[in-house]
Amino acid sequence: MPLAVFGLAVAAFAVHLSGAGAHPHEMAAHRGAPTRIVADRRIGPYVASVWTDPEVGSGPMYIMLEAADGQTFTSPSSVRVGVVPVSGRLSEVLHDAHSEPVRRGGRFMTEVSFDRAELWNLRVLIASTSGGGQLTAQVEAKPNASFGPFALVLSSLPFLIVAGVWWRAAVARRHISALS
């Protein structure tokens, strides 16, 4: 029985690694999930949605494209994402998004960086043979790891708890030995 369970576990791990190898960022189950900040906005021949996980630091930006008005989808030649603080303290930084395989429409992804928790202007620029355009939006970058320094305390607790259980068990054992 334990060997069968072990075999199943090895198989499950192998399947997981096959997926994780092919789609490393997609398998990031414990990374913050992206939220949609722009929904179904028309840009040229496309209907675009933008998803991001706007934490301070490096964050993923996804641009989901579908063909507008029942047209045939033609992949854009370039998708770029520009971010700049609303405060104007920095100049805009443009990031080239790369295409990712999807069954329908197009999905483009890039990593952008928010160096501070504040409001940012976002520009998505799309170019293709059948037209293009840009959309704008605003996104608020939030401090990462909402647990904050509490994560340090939480991660320390198991060691204290196990030490406490071990100590209590040792006392109980000594008590039993004394009784015998």
Next chain:
Amino acid sequence: MTTAQSPVAISSHVDPAGQSFAERLNGPWHERSLQVFMGIVLAHWAEHLAQAYQVYVLHWPLANARGVLGLWFPWLVRSEALHYGYALVMLVGLWILRSGFVGSSHTWWMVAFWIQFWHHIEHALLQGQVIVGQNLFGSPVPMSLAQLVIPRLELHLIYNTIVFIPMVIAMYRHLVPPEAERAQMRCTCAGQPRLAAA
């Protein structure tokens, strides 16, 4: 049915002769197995502690704070192989060591198992989305159900915490059992078979 066992009876349970591997794991080897299992659990917590230290004390960027193993093997963290491998080890360990627990400790141990089982279902859901090539909720990345409620990095920490709590209660009840449960135990964890052998 609960019956108190004599020292001789307990001693005969501990004799590994004629026992299957599973019976040995949950009998004479249970104490050592649990120590190893708890060592793995604490090593994993140590990774999280190291990561929290890197972020909040050393002020490393989150992307660079990969714990200890992640510094030498970044792909382990990037691909989540470490997380998934640990989730699997937990599931297997909780299952194969369960029958050594009796009474209330068994109940708590199984609570930990079922929570971990659900954690694994979430991973299977993510895996399924990658295999099928279609994500839930129109998301650009595979989504687990808990991520709808807790869409944060801390979800993993929360899962480990809510599995760890019933597990450690089970350990406590197992190591310091009520008398009625002590009589049913087949392992050396609470100390009585050593008394029998003495």
